[in-house]
Amino acid sequence: MTITTSRSPAIAAKGLRKAYGDKTVLDGIDLAVPTGTVFSLLGPNGAGKTTAVKILSTLITADAGELHVGGHDLASDPQAVRSAIGVTGQFSAVDGLITGEENMLIMADLHHLSRREGRRTAAALLERFDLVEAAKKPAAAYSGGMRRRLDIAMTLVGEPRIIFLDEPTTGLDPRSRHTMWRIIRELVAGGVTVFLTTQYLEEADELADRIAVLNDGRIAAEGSAEELKRLVPGGHVRLRFTDPATYRSAAVALKEVLLPHAHGVAGAGVSAVTSDEALSLHIPSDGSQRELRSLLDWLDAAGIEADELTVHTPDLDDVFFALTGGSVAPVQATEAVR
Numbered sequence: 600m601t602i603t604t605s606r607s608p609a610i611a612a613k614g615l616r617k618a619y620g621d622k623t624v625l626d627g628i629d630l631a632v633p634t635g636t637v638f639s640l641l642g643p644n645g646a647g648k649t650t651a652v653k654i655l656s657t658l659i660t661a662d663a664g665e666l667h668v669g670g671h672d673l674a675s676d677p678q679a680v681r682s683a684i685g686v687t688g689q690f691s692a693v694d695g696l697i698t699g700e701e702n703m704l705i706m707a708d709l710h711h712l713s714r715r716e717g718r719r720t721a722a723a724l725l726e727r728f729d730l731v732e733a734a735k736k737p738a739a740a741y742s743g744g745m746r747r748r749l750d751i752a753m754t755l756v757g758e759p760r761i762i763f764l765d766e767p768t769t770g771l772d773p774r775s776r777h778t779m780w781r782i783i784r785e786l787v788a789g790g791v792t793v794f795l796t797t798q799y800l801e802e803a804d805e806l807a808d809r810i811a812v813l814n815d816g817r818i819a820a821e822g823s824a825e826e827l828k829r830l831v832p833g834g835h836v837r838l839r840f841t842d843p844a845t846y847r848s849a850a851v852a853l854k855e856v857l858l859p860h861a862h863g864v865a866g867a868g869v870s871a872v873t874s875d876e877a878l879s880l881h882i883p884s885d886g887s888q889r890e891l892r893s894l895l896d897w898l899d900a901a902g903i904e905a906d907e908l909t910v911h912t913p914d915l916d917d918v919f920f921a922l923t924g925g926s927v928a929p930v931q932a933t934e935a936v937r
């Protein structure tokens with residue numbers, strides 16, 4: 600297993616293209632997902648994430664590209680790809696009219712397991728996914744979280760080594776989301792490769808070894824969460840005040856010190872953000888000890904006492920907005936600031 604892990608990617612795409620009519624959805628995308636890792640594809644609504652999942656899991660065909668999944672060529676051997684993968688997500692395989700257990704047994708039949716083996720596998724997976732109590736109830740009566748768990752359990756009947764999860768936690772409450780994260784981590788610990796699309800940047804941050812941000816049909820950036828966060832600004836110190844008068848005098852003093860000629864306070868020359876409603880000031884900062892010290896010195900010298908000081912480092916939200924045309928400045932401009 601280690602040999603495969605280090606040598607051949609579980610999922611590889613070169614020049615992946617797909618258009619619907621004159622709308623190009625994927626415009627020559629390259630991806631390589633090492634075996635036993637989590638890869639997350641992020642992007643705004645309509646960016647083409649589901650399209651990429653559908654292509655790589657053989658549900659639809661690409662217009663162009665060299666695509667390999669599990670070492671098999673998607674164009675020439677889609678059947679081999681199908682037997683290596685599992686897919687769950689927006690197009691759930693769960694039949695609501697029958698029980699969770701019956702859904703599992705149907706999957707076991709589809710995978711040609713013997714009756715005995717099918718029952719054993721179904722029971723083990725229902726237990727693993729905390730569905731034993733619900734097993735005899737119709738799946739239509741399941742909550743969203745239970746249904747997702749059943750969906751993944753069904754996918755695992757065939758013991759796929761590569762799993763595509765298309766927005767697996769959309770609409771789930773925080774507890775169900777954390778359960779799903781635990782399940783995904785367990786799968787990966789067992790050597791499974793996970794291709795994950797999500798709308799939750801926190802989810803990619805938690806789970807993914809590598810993240811690609813899809814925008815306008817192309818990969819706008821790819822890397823670990825930490826690497827992506829380094830691409831954008833967003834680091835700041837937030838000062839919060841409870842007394843409006845103290846807040847106002849701090850805002851005035853800050854404006855003076857952040858004039859283009861002034862230096863010495865963190866990020867001098869970069870505009871701070873004031874929020875009159877929240878009585879808070881956001882001062883650009885990399886959060887380093889040096890910058891914090893100079894900020895504290897300045898606050899002392901100016902006689903300003905904030906009620907709360909918090910350091911905010913860039914998160915994936917900042918990355919997402921910067922790369923997908925949101926409200927934050929584009930990446931190049933932000934690099935100049937840092």
Ligand SMILES: Nc1ncnc2c1ncn2[C@@H]1O[C@H](COP(=O)(O)OP(=O)(O)OP(=O)(O)O)[C@@H](O)[C@H]1O
Nearest residue numbers: 619622624642643644645646647648649650651798
């Ligand atoms: N069968 C189809 N025919 C025509 N256009 C399609 C078809 N499927 C998807 N599209 C278009 O392709 C684009 C990408 O859709 P896709 O579902 O892959 O996006 P997505 O990133 O998964 O979005 P979301 O986050 O909303 O699920 C969208 O503009 C969509 O309208």
